[in-house]
Amino acid sequence: MPIPAPVLTPPFNILRLSHVEFGVTDLAASRKFYTDILGLQVTDEDADTVYMRAMEERGHHCLILKKKPEAGIDYLSYKVFSEEELDKAAAYFEGMGKPVSWVERPYQGRTMRTEDCFGAPMEFYFKMDRLAPIHQKYELYRGVKPLRIDHFNCFVPNVDTAVEWYGKLGFRVTEYTEDAETGNLWAAWTHRKGGVHDIAFTNGTGPRLHHTAFWVPTPLNIIDLLDLMATTGYVGNIERGPGRHGISNAFFLYILDPDGHQIEIYCSDYQTVDPDHEAIKWDLKDPQRQTLWGSPAPRSWFEHGSVFTGVDTRPADLKASPIIAP
Template sequence: MPIPAPTLYPPFNITRLSHVEYGVTDLAASRAFYVDILGLQVTAENDNRIYLRAMEERGHHCIILRQSDSAGVSCLGFKLYDTPELDKAAAFFEGKGLPVEWIERPFMGKCFRTCDPWGVPLEFYVKMDRLPPIHQQYRLYNGVKPLRIDHFNMFSANVDEAIAFYGEMGFRVTEYTEDDESGRVWAAWMHRKGGVHDVAFTNGTGPRLHHTAFWVPTPLNIIDLLDLMATTGYVANIERGPGRHGISNAFFLYVRDPDGHRIEIYCSDYQTCDADLEPIKWSLTDPQRQTLWGAPAPRSWFEEGSLFDGAEIRDSDLKAQPIIAP
């Protein structure tokens, strides 16, 4: 199917992705992973929740870790441009017959919770508590030296439908993978903030969260993280990489937290600010789409993901398969 034209004047204005809330089964183990290994900074914590930010972020948090009986994802958060956009966004979702609930969230201003048509829990806001800058406090840089949250990638049972819905909200396609036999889109990368993506969709059983990604300064930080994980008991948490993606051109590493939530460490993609930038098309059978150097991803990368709270999953009817590592 052809990629739809971008919606240049959407019904409300999303600035960027903002935060994710993970349910974790051992808060102390998750704290050790995200703080001591990855290097995120604690901004608040209690017996039930830990709030984290990366080094360049002024907002209070980009990850919330919540003690839970089971691992899952409570919400994906997005920041809107200014206060009037909140009511516009709420009206958009109500017009689609989707639930809108105005909620109170610590460290955040007016905020509402909703979901997309497949049950992915979404959260929209304008104001979050601002914290003093720490990007020049180099004594605080630890682990992989994460600078900022970069994107979410989701498994979708119908990527073409996901592109249409998120495109209506103003997300623009930068790159996509097409199944040559059916002509359908197998995966797509969509942005608001001017990078390759804020959200991406991968064909598979969904909706599930495939991964959350963090931008780091250089590929050498990724090498340092591998050495750290390999010598501190986390070697089994290294899932894929390091490598360079064909799609996005980014240098990457995929790791798993203690509950199996997948985190991508990411740098070196390109700028996409022009509204008329044409999407780049890839064939599903091109071995360089996954990794520019040709190495295929492991089967777990295509089959395992984090469940969204309250969402019912279904299998995709597009059975096309990319190249999978033996």
Template sequence: MPVPAPNLYPDFNTIRLSHVCLNVSDLAASKAFYTEILGLQVTDEDDAHVYLRAMEERGHHSVILQQSDQPGTVEVMGFKTFDEDDLDRAEVYFREKGCPTEWVQRAYQGRTLLTSDNMGIPLEFYHKMDRLAPIHQKYALYRGVKPLRIDHFNCFSPDVDASVAFYSDFGFRVTEYTEDEDSKRLWAAWMHRKGGVHDMAFTNGTGPRMHHVAFWVPTPLNIIDLLDLMATTGHVKNIERGPGRHGISNAFFLYILDPDGHRIEIYCSDYQTVDPDLEPIKWDLKDPQRQTLWGAPAPESWFKHGTRFVGVATKESDIQASPIIAP
């Protein structure tokens, strides 16, 4: 299937991804990992939650760690709209698509619409979040990998064509994609709202499941520092893939796992995609430089391991094609 044309005038205006709520088994251990190893900043906490932001973020949180009896799952992914009226338009839009809609109360957020996409991924949209004082020049606070901001989500989808069509309809634009040459179906696609390579990406596989959430860092050297830190603090087994440079996105990357198996990507150096008529880049599924510009294939775990969304059933993909997998 061809990549759908972008809808430049969607029914409502989503600005960017905003936050994710991750369910964890040991709140104290997860807090230590996200603050002491990754370097996120605590903005509030209680017996069941820790709220975190990165160094350039003014919104109250981009990560919520939630104590849960279903650890290693994802509660919800959040997005910010341009204005309040967009929330009402979004409610109408998702209801007409047959998706559930509910107005929910969220700490530190204004009106929040809870819904889901066509695969069942729980999504919430809001316009107002409590704003905090800037800390990006408080260099004494920088530690770990020195994360600046949340960058994107990547999710497994059993039907990437259907996922791309759904998100394209409400304004997401494809920047790069991989197509299975035999079936002419999409194997993966990268989609954005904020002008980077992606806010949301979809990878073929059993889904829906979260593949990873990514954070932007200043330089590749920050990733090297993180590797040294993890290697000397008992976290070698949490290093899954990298460091390397992606062919798709051109970004320098590292993939790690948190204590509950949520995959985190540390990410920098992708490119700008602001122009609405920017043509997407197509990659061959068998091109070894697609995954890593330097030719190194990804491990099998990268194509198999993901975290489920709470209460959402998964389905296997029927695409038989496979990228190159490391032995």
């Protein structure tokens, strides 16, 4: 099935993904994992919440940890181009019949909350408190030395529906996987910021968040992280990798936080700024699609995801399967 033509003049202008709020059951354990192991910087905290940013980010936070009775994902957030774009966004979603509300978020200006085509919560804002740069404060670098949040990947019950719906918001497809037997999409990578993706969609029970990715300078950062995890009690949290993806060409590692939220450490992808950039097609059965080199993904990687708080899931419409490690 052909992917839709890109919408270059969307109803409102999304700049990029911004941040995610994780519900965690043990705030202290999660804080330790994200600061001492990953190397994110705490920008504020209280008894129930920790705000963090990566080393190159000037915005107040890219990750929020919120103490909850059960682990889950509260929302995915995106930054828009201006205050006016927020009002355009609200009008657009109201016109679709989606719920629209204005919510108070610390360190942010006006923030609009709605949901996507599968009911997954999403938020939009323009203003966030700006912090002093720390990218040259090398005494702060630790863990895997994350520079910035890079993308989300979500399980969805129908990837074709996701690509069409997000495409109308201006998300452009960079690479995609097609099931040869049905012609349907099994996965797709879409972007706003000019990388391979801000949000990707994978066929599966959803909506659920498959992983959140952080960008690091080199593959050596990933090797250093593996050494650190293997000697500090986190070797069991290593889920997949290291290796290199066929799709995106990125060097990768997947790890699990104390609540099982999956994190990808990611580098070496490419730019997709040109509006006429042509999407790359992959066949579902191509063994180098998911792993250009390295061990094939384990079954758990295709099944494990984090639920969105209060959102029902449903099985995938497409029953096709990729290559899975024995």
